[in-house]
Amino acid sequence: MLPSAQAPLYEIKANLFKGLAHPARIRILELLAAAPGESAPVSYLLAETGLEASHLSQHLATLRKHRVVTSVRSANAVTYQLAHPGVSQLLAIARTFLLDSLAGSREQLRLAQQLPADHLAGGPAS
Amino acid sequence: MLPSAQAPLYEIKANLFKGLAHPARIRILELLAAAPGESAPVSYLLAETGLEASHLSQHLATLRKHRVVTSVRSANAVTYQLAHPGVSQLLAIARTFLLDSLAGSREQLRLAQQLPADHLAGGPAS
DNA sequence: TGATGGAATGATGAATCCATCATATCAGTG
DNA sequence: CACTGATATGATGGATTCATCATTCCATCA
Secondary structure, three states: OOOOOOOOHHHHHHHHHHHHOOHHHHHHHHHHHHOHHHEEEHHHHHHHHOOOHHHHHHHHHHHHHOOOEEEEEEOOEEEEEEOOHHHHHHHHHHHHHHHHHHHHOHHHHHHHOOOOOOOOOOOOOO | OOOOOOOOHHHHHHHHHHHHOOHHHHHHHHHHHHOHHHEEEHHHHHHHHOOOHHHHHHHHHHHHHOOOEEEEEEOOEEEEEEOOHHHHHHHHHHHHHHHHHHHHOHHHHHHHOOOOOOOOOOOOOO
8 A cells, every 4th residue: 555645755765666676667667768758658568578468557557556657548559658757767776786786796796695694704815 | 585696687676676665674774874974783773763673683684685785793783884875876866756756746646546446527626 | 339459457376575573693791 | 601782583474465367448440
């Protein structure tokens, strides 16, 4: 359930991130961000993602619910658009963060990825 | 489970957002972002959030797992720090986005918030 | 109006996440 | 070493989310 407008901001913020917390939705948003006008019809998203129609629709509903996208109906096709430039900014920063993080800690990844609390004592020389 | 380093980027990205998708974790990150050196000991976070110790620790573990924070132990106190400036950028952009979104659509909120498909006919006057 | 195609909704197990409790580790002190 | 304070981990119901299926809605065209 979406928090009401007077809910504490950190709760609303958590909900926004929750809305982005799914690979399919990330793909959808990136397709929109890359498309001209930051918008595209469902048929396009359907073709690009290869998702089942109702599944895609469900994710679009989630994005709509979180006000991350808006939709407009033209004839019997529906076009979706990013609701705010902040959305693509979030994606861009996430990408920077992740690439940086992945590149900067390749070695550490090997050690600490998720091994059982093996927090190093001496650090590898190589 | 965390995706391996060669998982598609959109999946890793979704996982990052999943790591942020909880009010308690947002609060923790904002406390860290606001603290000097973007770092603070667990005891501070404990006092500020009012969470139960083990609960807080669990969220910290999640953040660690997603590499959003790093931890250092000094004596028997542990200090946490944001792992990357991108994290506070994400929070800042989310705030901008949300404030903008809330301010810009107060009226729509009333109509469309999450009422059962009650797509307006006349709209409430008051 | 009836038929067609695109899109959305509802309902259902399976999987995941959260909060709580109990227990364990770690570092310092007596 | 036993003890204490600080932090972390494990296990457990209860809630939330996901994927799939069937059904419904909406606009156009015959």
